[in-house]
Amino acid sequence: MEGPPIWQRLLGALAYLLPLSDALRFGQALFDMFPLLQWVAVPALPLVVLEQAIPFGGLVLFLLLFLLVVRNPRVPYPIRFNVLQAILIDIVLVLLTLAFDTLLAPLGAGFAIRTLSNTIFLGTLLLVLFSVIQSLRGKEADIPTVSEAVRMQLF
Numbered sequence: 001m002e003g004p005p006i007w008q009r010l011l012g013a014l015a016y017l018l019p020l021s022d023a024l025r026f027g028q029a030l031f032d033m034f035p036l037l038q039w040v041a042v043p044a045l046p047l048v049v050l051e052q053a054i055p056f057g058g059l060v061l062f063l064l065l066f067l068l069v070v071r072n073p074r075v076p077y078p079i080r081f082n083v084l085q086a087i088l089i090d091i092v093l094v095l096l097t098l099a100f101d102t103l104l105a106p107l108g109a110g111f112a113i114r115t116l117s118n119t120i121f122l123g124t125l126l127l128v129l130f131s132v133i134q135s136l137r138g139k140e141a142d143i144p145t146v147s148e149a150v151r152m153q154l155f
Helices: 006-014 017-033 035-053 057-070 077-107 111-137 146-154
Strands: none
Touching: 006 077, 006 111, 017 035, 017 057, 017 077, 017 111, 035 057, 057 077, 077 111, 077 146
8 A cells, every 4th residue: 555644644635624614605505406415514514613613713723724734844744735735725715705795795696696606616526525535545636726836835
């Protein structure tokens, strides 16, 4: 068995619950249409509860992961790589959330906005699934631009 040990693979895969938890708000229309799809949200629920229970929970979690995992050279590289990649995907989702709340919220919940939300949710879901599978296989999930930025930060 080549590659990192299984515990590193599992911790690397666990990091992708962070972007999944922030993408759930974009999938609300899909959850209403397809109730079985709500099972996708179950793994991320503890993280959602934690972020809502602690004031500025998302920011606290981001800082803890960044300072204690990504910037810690004693943490194995595969874990640091996956955590930083999950953080960067999450940053994009947070920026999209801000854009939706400030620019698109006044327009209501029209067809175009629901379609855009669904696209963001499904894209994030596919990205998370791909990354988790690659992490469990012991490989780096090579996402264009994001993985390059991660490698530049870690080396």
